[in-house]
Amino acid sequence: MSQHDRTHHAKIATGKGDPQCFKGTAGPAKFKVGQTVRIKDLPDVFYTRCQVYTRGAVGEVAVVTHESPAPEDEAWGHVDHSEWFYIVRFKQKDLWPEYPAAFANDTLQTEFSERWLEAV
């Protein structure tokens, strides 16, 4: 018999949903929609959802989404500390140096927990 309760999280999320079960646990959000942010290049140990192609890039907060533990913690079963999450919009030409100038309008959006962002 396992000493870990693997259904603990499922129990607290039942009927509420995940990430809704963490609502109100992260305090005030540090960034707001429209703000310019840079993605930090933090070290990650074994698991992260912050893609390497975004590290160091500068973008704009498009949506403040929800509160949740960061996946880098959640992967280890640590769900005590929540953070705000943000969808950040980048110009494609800021992510990929070879992106064609003819399509300079093209963008990409992806999501980060607060620890990955810094104000520019």
Next chain:
Amino acid sequence: MVEEVSDFEALEIAVRELAIEKGLFTAEDHRRFTEFAEHIGPTPAARMVAKAWLDPEYKKQCLTDAIKASLAVGVDWLNPTGFGTPSDYTDLRVLEDTPTLHHVVVCTLCSCYPRPILGFQPEWYRTPNYRRRLVRWPRPVLAEFGLQLPPDVEIRVEDSNQKCRFIVMPVRPAGTEGWTEDQLTEIVTRDCLIGVALPKPGMTTNIPLPVHKPAKPGHH
């Protein structure tokens, strides 16, 4: 073609068989859930888009609270199977296209997908080929799907890498004036909801496939 069984498939079979032996669920439960999941079809998300095209108030709800809007098309994200726990993350976002903005969804990490409302991912959506290339070369990849958009249309790739799930709400195509919700639902195919295709009158997921008679029928 040689079918390779991946480590994950072998792992799934092993865990499933152990769970059945342990009595956590039966093989019949598993089959029933698989049938449910595979038959969910593109319909609920397609109907959501069709309803939103017809009803501006409903469209507003889709864009602000898509989990709640899903209830109107018969999908309860918090209780999708009527038992157990939420089966997927429950923060759905609807990406609204305009004549000058086109969205396309990918998950570069794995294959995150709004399963409760869109069913299982197509095989290509899970491939490293699509995941690696779409973020970097969206226009060439979309061209491979037969979708070429002019430079004045901004292509916005949505990399679905956290707990949000996404569907695309395409622009209602010309030639559908006066159509009913059922008619509109028919043309919003799965690929339109991922963003690798645009809805067109006459192009549906439900038309019968053409059957070609063999030129040289064999004898059995």
